[in-house]
Amino acid sequence: MKKFLVLVAVALAMFFSTVSWAYAAETAKVRVVHASPDAPAVDVYVNGELTLENVAFKANSGYLDVPAGTHDVEVFANGSEYAEGEGVLQADLAVEAGKAYTAAAANTVDALEFVVAEDSMEVTEGKAKVRIGHLSPDAPAVDVGLIGGDALFSGAEFPGITDYSEVDAGTYDLEIRLPDGTQVLPLEGTELAAGTVYSIFAVNTADALEVLALVDYEQAGSPDGMPTTGLGTPDNKQSSWLLVMGGFILMVGASGFVWKKRVQN
Amino acid sequence: MGRAVLSGKNAFKIKQLLFLSLVFLIGCQSEKDEVSIRSENIDFSSKQSVAVTLSHHSVGENPINAVRQSGIAPEKIFIPAIGVEAAIQHLGKTKDGTMAVPDNIQEVSWFEPGYRPGQNGRAVIAGHVDGLDGPAIFWDLTQLEKGDKVIVEGEGKKLSFQVYAMESVPLEKADVSAVFSYTSSPELVLITCSGAYSRTLGTREERLIVYASYIDE
Numbered sequence: 001m002k003k004f005l006v007l008v009a010v011a012l013a014m015f016f017s018t019v020s021w022a023y024a025a026e027t028a029k030v031r032v033v034h035a036s037p038d039a040p041a042v043d044v045y046v047n048g049e050l051t052l053e054n055v056a057f058k059a060n061s062g063y064l065d066v067p068a069g070t071h072d073v074e075v076f077a078n079g080s081e082y083a084e085g086e087g088v089l090q091a092d093l094a095v096e097a098g099k100a101y102t103a104a105a106a107n108t109v110d111a112l113e114f115v116v117a118e119d120s121m122e123v124t125e126g127k128a129k130v131r132i133g134h135l136s137p138d139a140p141a142v143d144v145g146l147i148g149g150d151a152l153f154s155g156a157e158f159p160g161i162t163d164y165s166e167v168d169a170g171t172y173d174l175e176i177r178l179p180d181g182t183q184v185l186p187l188e189g190t191e192l193a194a195g196t197v198y199s200i201f202a203v204n205t206a207d208a209l210e211v212l213a214l215v216d217y218e219q220a221g222s223p224d225g226m227p228t229t230g231l232g233t234p235d236n237k238q239s240s241w242l243l244v245m246g247g248f249i250l251m252v253g254a255s256g257f258v259w260k261k262r263v264q265n
Numbered sequence: 266m267g268r269a270v271l272s273g274k275n276a277f278k279i280k281q282l283l284f285l286s287l288v289f290l291i292g293c294q295s296e297k298d299e300v301s302i303r304s305e306n307i308d309f310s311s312k313q314s315v316a317v318t319l320s321h322h323s324v325g326e327n328p329i330n331a332v333r334q335s336g337i338a339p340e341k342i343f344i345p346a347i348g349v350e351a352a353i354q355h356l357g358k359t360k361d362g363t364m365a366v367p368d369n370i371q372e373v374s375w376f377e378p379g380y381r382p383g384q385n386g387r388a389v390i391a392g393h394v395d396g397l398d399g400p401a402i403f404w405d406l407t408q409l410e411k412g413d414k415v416i417v418e419g420e421g422k423k424l425s426f427q428v429y430a431m432e433s434v435p436l437e438k439a440d441v442s443a444v445f446s447y448t449s450s451p452e453l454v455l456i457t458c459s460g461a462y463s464r465t466l467g468t469r470e471e472r473l474i475v476y477a478s479y480i481d482e
Binding site for chain 1 (some may be wrong): 268300327328329330331332333357358361362363364365366376378379380384385386391392393394397401403421436439441444445446447448449450456457458459462467468469472
C-alpha cells in the first residue's frame with residue numbers, strides 16, 4: 001500500500017538535484033501512474049521535496065529522470081502539509097541506472113498498493129511491442145486478443161503487469177474478454193505503430209472498465225557523435241585566416257620600413 | 266645610415282609591428298576567443314514543473330490510437346529572443362557518424378533520423394556558432410534564458426517550445442544517446458559549438474546544448 005508513492009518520489013528527487021542530461025549520468029527513468037479508482041488526487045514527496053502535485057486518477061507523470069539509488073517517497077492527499085513520516089504511504093524506492101520503471105498506485109484507497117514494473121526501451125525495427133496491465137481491483141482475470149481470434153495475452157490478473165509481446169506493426173481488432181470468450185471491452189482498429197512500445201492498462205472498477213494507454217518508448221535514430229558546429233566548418237581556415245592576418249601585418253610593416261628606408265636614403 | 270634606423274623611432278615601429286604580428290600569429294594558437302569566453306559559466310537548469318497528464322481522447326476513439334503524437338517535418342526555426350530566423354535542412358549522419366550540419370552558416374540542420382519536433386522525444390537541431398568571417402546563425406545561443414521561446418514551423422503548423430536548461434559539455438563527456446533520447450513529451454534540443462578551439466580535435470572542445478520543452482499553445 002505504501003509503495004506506490006515511493007516511485008513517485010523518486011521522480012521528484014531528480015528534479016531537485018541539478019542533473020546534467022548530457023553527461024553520462026547514473027540516472028533511471030521513473031513514471032508514476034495513479035490507477036486507484038476511488039483514491040483522491042495526491043501529492044508526492046521525494047526525499048522530503050514536493051515532486052509531483054495533484055496527481056489524479058488515470059494521470060501519469062511521464063518519465064522523470066532520477067538518480068540511481070534508493071529514494072524515500074511519501075504520499076499525501078493533495079494539498080496537505082508535509083510532515084516527515086506522516087504520509088498516507090511511504091516507501092524506499094530503489095532504481096537502477098539506465099533502467100526505466102512504471103510505478104502504478106493500484107487497488108482501492110483502503111487497500112492501496114504499489115505495482116511496479118520495469119519498462120522496455122527497445123524494440124525490433126518494424127515491430128511493435130505491447131504489454132497489458134490488469135489494474136482493475138474487482139475485475140476477474142482476462143485475456144486480450146483478436147476479436148474472433150487468438151489471444152495475445154491470457155489470464156492477466158489483478159494486480160499485475162504482463163511481459164511484453166512483440167508483434168508486427170499494423171491495425172488490429174482487439175478485445176478484452178473473459179477466458180470463456182465473453183467480451184469485456186472492444187478495442188477495434190487498434191493501430192500498433194512500428195518501433196513503438198505500448199503499455200495498455202485496464203483501469204477503474206469492473207462495471208466501468210476502461211483502458212489507459214501509455215507509450216513506453218518510440219524508436220528513433222541517434223548519431224555516434226555531436227555535430228561540428230563552428231570553427232573549422234564549413235572551412236577549416238579560421239586559424240589560417242589569423243595567420244594570413246599576422247603575415248599581412250608583417251608585410252605591411254616590412255614594406256613600410258623599406259619605404260621609409262628609401263625615403264631616408 | 267641605413268643601420269641607424271634600427272634604433273630610435275623606426276626601431277620602435279618595427280618592434281611594434283613584430284609584436285602585432287606575433288599577437289596575431291600566436292592568437293591563432295590561443296585557446297581562448299570570443300566564443301569560448303561567451304560560453305563560460307552559462308549552464309543553468311530550472312526545476313521543471315512535472316507535467317502530470319491525463320490521457321485525453323474523444324469518446325468512442327480507441328484510446329490506444331490517441332497516445333502517439335506524430336510531430337512535424339520542420340522547415341523553419343524562429344528564436345525571437347536572439348533574433349534567429351533560419352531555414353532548416355534535413356540531414357543525418359556524416360561519414361564519421363556524427364550529426365551532420367549545413368555547409369553554410371545561415372541555416373541549421375534537423376537530425377532527420379531522430380525524433381520529429383512535436384513527437385515525444387528530443388528533436389535535435391544544430392547550427393554553427395561562427396564561420397570564417399565572424400558570427401554564424403547560433404552565435405547568440407549562449408544568451409538564451411529560461412523561458413525563452415523557440416518556434417519551429419513545418420507542414421503548415423507552428424510548434425512552440427520553451428527553454429528550460431542549458432549546458433556546455435566537453436565533447437569527450439557528452440552522452441550523445443541522452444541528448445538524442447526518448448522523452449515522454451516533445452522536446453527540442455539546440456546544439457552549437459562552444460569552449461576553446463582545439464587544433465588537435467579540429468573543432469571546439471565543448472558543445473552548447475539548449476533544452477526546450479513543448480508548450481501547447
